[in-house]
Amino acid sequence: xxxxxxxxxxxxxxxxxxxxxxxxxxxxxxxxxxxxxxxxxxxxxxxxxxxxxxxxxxxxxxxxxxxxxxxxxxxxxxxxxxxxxxxxxxxxxxxxxxxxxxxxxxxxxxxxxxxxxxxxxxxxxxxxxxxxxxxxxxxxxxxxxxxxxxxxxxxxxxxxxxxxxxxxxxxxxxxxxxxxxxxxxxxxxxxxxxxxxxxxxxxxxxxxxxxxxxxxxxxxxxxxxxxxxxxxxxxxxxxxxxxxxxxxxxxxxxxxxxxxxxxxxxxxxxxxxxxxxxxxxxxxxxxxxxxxxxxxxxxxxxxxxxxxxxxxxxxxxxxxxxxxxxxxxxxxxxxxxxxxxxxxxxxxxxxxxxxxxxxxxxxxxxxxxxxxxxxxxxxxxxxxxxxxxxxxxxxxxxxxxxxxxxxxxxxxxxxxxxxxxxxxxxxxxxxxxxxxxxxxxxxxxxxxxxxxxxxxxxxxxxxxxxxxxxxxxxxxxxxxxxxxxxxxxxxxxxxxxxxxxxxxxxxxxxxxxxxxxxxxxxxxxxxxxxxxxxxxxxxxxxxxxxxxxxxxxxxxxxx
RNA sequence: UGGCCCGUGGUGUAACGGUAGCACAGCAGAUUUUGGUUCUGUUUGUCAGGGUUCGAAUCCUUGCGGGCCAACCA
Numbered sequence: 001x002x003x004x005x006x007x008x009x010x011x012x013x014x015x016x017x018x019x020x021x022x023x024x025x026x027x028x029x030x031x032x033x034x035x036x037x038x039x040x041x042x043x044x045x046x047x048x049x050x051x052x053x054x055x056x057x058x059x060x061x062x063x064x065x066x067x068x069x070x071x072x073x074x075x076x077x078x079x080x081x082x083x084x085x086x087x088x089x090x091x092x093x094x095x096x097x098x099x100x101x102x103x104x105x106x107x108x109x110x111x112x113x114x115x116x117x118x119x120x121x122x123x124x125x126x127x128x129x130x131x132x133x134x135x136x137x138x139x140x141x142x143x144x145x146x147x148x149x150x151x152x153x154x155x156x157x158x159x160x161x162x163x164x165x166x167x168x169x170x171x172x173x174x175x176x177x178x179x180x181x182x183x184x185x186x187x188x189x190x191x192x193x194x195x196x197x198x199x200x201x202x203x204x205x206x207x208x209x210x211x212x213x214x215x216x217x218x219x220x221x222x223x224x225x226x227x228x229x230x231x232x233x234x235x236x237x238x239x240x241x242x243x244x245x246x247x248x249x250x251x252x253x254x255x256x257x258x259x260x261x262x263x264x265x266x267x268x269x270x271x272x273x274x275x276x277x278x279x280x281x282x283x284x285x286x287x288x289x290x291x292x293x294x295x296x297x298x299x300x301x302x303x304x305x306x307x308x309x310x311x312x313x314x315x316x317x318x319x320x321x322x323x324x325x326x327x328x329x330x331x332x333x334x335x336x337x338x339x340x341x342x343x344x345x346x347x348x349x350x351x352x353x354x355x356x357x358x359x360x361x362x363x364x365x366x367x368x369x370x371x372x373x374x375x376x377x378x379x380x381x382x383x384x385x386x387x388x389x390x391x392x393x394x395x396x397x398x399x400x401x402x403x404x405x406x407x408x409x410x411x412x413x414x415x416x417x418x419x420x421x422x423x424x425x426x427x428x429x430x431x432x433x434x435x436x437x438x439x440x441x442x443x444x445x446x447x448x449x450x451x452x453x454x455x456x457x458x459x460x461x462x463x464x465x466x467x468x469x470x471x472x473x474x475x476x477x478x479x480x481x482x483x484x485x486x487x488x489x490x491x492x493x494x495x496x497x498x499x500x501x502x503x504x505x506x507x508x509x510x511x512x513x514x515x516x517x518x519x520x521x522x523x524x525x526x527x528x529x530x531x532x533x534x535x536x537x538x539x540x541x542x543x544x545x546x547x548x549x550x551x552x553x554x555x556x557x558x559x
Numbered sequence: 560u561g562g563c564c565c566g567u568g569g570u571g572u573a574a575c576g577g578u579a580g581c582a583c584a585g586c587a588g589a590u591u592u593u594g595g596u597u598c599u600g601u602u603u604g605u606c607a608g609g610g611u612u613c614g615a616a617u618c619c620u621u622g623c624g625g626g627c628c629a630a631c632c633a
Binding site: 012014018037038039041071073074077129130133134137138139140141142143144171172174175184185186187188190193195196197198212214215216218219235236237238239240242260262264267315316317318319320321322323324325326328329331332333335339340344369373374403405406414415416417418447448450456457458459460461522524525526527548549550551552553554555 | 560561562563564565566569570571572573574575582583584591592593594595596597625626627628629630631632633
């Protein structure tokens, strides 16, 4: 294989890149302009993230630009609260829109263009009720019937449409419809509605309008006005493309083109605004930014980085078939990112007291440990070693199974960056629960200057009982117990009852008192954690972003 | 019973008529003062039948399977 072929093979293009490169090569466009067109009626989720990364990513790759345009054509569901969160989420992901625009900016132009269509005899005012229109629409297997208002003369339609705009008719009294083909095999082309009357307050245009354009009338023309070259949307809009082109052709305006890719789903999650809204409103989660939510704001609070989400979107790629990306890939992406960047800290989530019986009371030695073994530049820190320590309850077992490398009676482990200790005895309460583990330490085994010659298999983290400070640690797990909750008859019946467990008695290094919401750490041997905005002075709250891979947990599952 | 879109390992994605590759997951091993990281090896795949061709994942065809379309939502 030649080097050129090797390079070409290494850089295989997805179908959108192929289209763009062909358009650029053919001189159809000198540069590209894409757009991300959310409706401001909810918070952005991971599905939107894939669309954002696609639109902005393609523009970046080919030296083009991307507009953020709000598809705000339905005043009753939309709100500025959502506008603001969407702008913030796009920026947080790391993208800066070339322009922030609104379909409502084009209402006047859209109105003028509607009149152009009416004058051409291509649109008419229909006084049929919603039910009548539905009845005349036909079905996928039978053609529809023409509306009795279909042949009204253009002049009359014009007058009626102006009356609609002037507010002379009540909501739902009539609509403006395109005159296309009631027998089209494409249901979308059976005289689609262009305008409906809604005497509702719009979050941007206020009460200036009482007629609002439908998606099909607003979207393509908005693209055209902005000069969007590649209007990328999801597959459910494929049948709309015929209408998209029809409108642009009959208006004779800039021919934006629509291309469709398959929606990308995530296993163990739901990504429908309706379902997410239900979870919030029925208090299954604490809000749109609950760290268990697959929203951008949820991932942000959970501790995901923008880089990790972009990497995930990149890795799952883009295609035309319905797909479900594996949650484990998202987890891989955040671990990969944080492994390189997060400083290591010791935290004990479920503390068990260890008393080093041969260590003098009141004595403290300072143990040096690295902040990030992946990055020597991250430096080192010191930890206090004292007679009484906390270790993770999981790291001790009175009757351990085979291959248990941690502490157990008669056995030794290394306290990471400190000494090797041996368990001599345990103390229990009346219920038989181990309350203290009594150990002796090996003075010659100090980390970095170990002359003991001992070899131990287990290394565990620890904290000085007198130095450690309390913290709350929220441990999140997948919100749903099944891979595809949306396919269940009742998706909420598959909610994971253990999606949040709170470690109330956790202790952490004293240095962790000086943190800001959003700060990220690896708690050694446990996982990646992020400071939650709920933190109070003296009582930090940490969210578990993701655990470390756990070979021992896997080993145990095998039984 | 109509039209449109789509079928490649468990998941996702390449191969554009010429050796089915990559990533994640899984499994096995090496290294390791994080049972992490890193490294090595490895199981598993072209929906089915027919056709075109020297040669088909790729082109044609039939079937099967999945998705979308009958909102005054987007």
